[in-house]
Structure formats: structure tokens, C-alpha cells
Amino acid sequence: xxxxxxxxxxxxxxxxxxxLDNWGEDGWELVQVVTGPNPESLVAYFKRPKxxxxx
Numbered sequence: 692x693x694x695x696x697x698x699x700x701x702x703x704x705x706x707x708x709x710x711l712d713n714w715g716e717d718g719w720e721l722v723q724v725v726t727g728p729n730p731e732s733l734v735a736y737f738k739r740p741k742x743x744x745x746x
Contacts, residue, residue, distance in 0.1 A: 694741040697722075702733040711735065 698719065702710050711721060719737035727734045 695738045696741050697736065697738050700735045700737065701727060702735045704731055704733065707733070 700710065700714060702724065714737055715721070718739045720739060722736040722738050724733050724735050
């Protein structure tokens with residue numbers, strides 16, 4: 692059975708692509724993006740299989 696690990700990451704609107712690309716390079720898959728605590732921020736939810744590089 693596949694086991695997963697998860698992370699939530701604050702994402703500033705002006706640097707969204709850079710932040711998402713950095714997490715993707717480390718093997719994280721974007722699951723969802725939701726509005727953050729203020730209008731200029733978002734929160735991204737990522738997952739990756741346990742045991743992937745960088746874990």
C-alpha cells in the first residue's frame with residue numbers, strides 16, 4: 692500500500708510559479724490551492740510518496 696506525506700505551504704501571489712516549481716522539483720505534487728489568511732496570500736497543499744528524495 693502506498694504511503695503519503697503532506698505539506699502545506701504559504702504562497703505569495705507575486706511569486707506563485709517560482710514557489711510551486713521549487714516544491715515540484717523536490718518531488719511534491721500540488722493537490723490544492725486555497726485562499727490564505729489575507730488577500731495577498733494563498734496556501735498550497737502538496738503530497739508525495741513517503742521515501743522520496745529530500746524527505
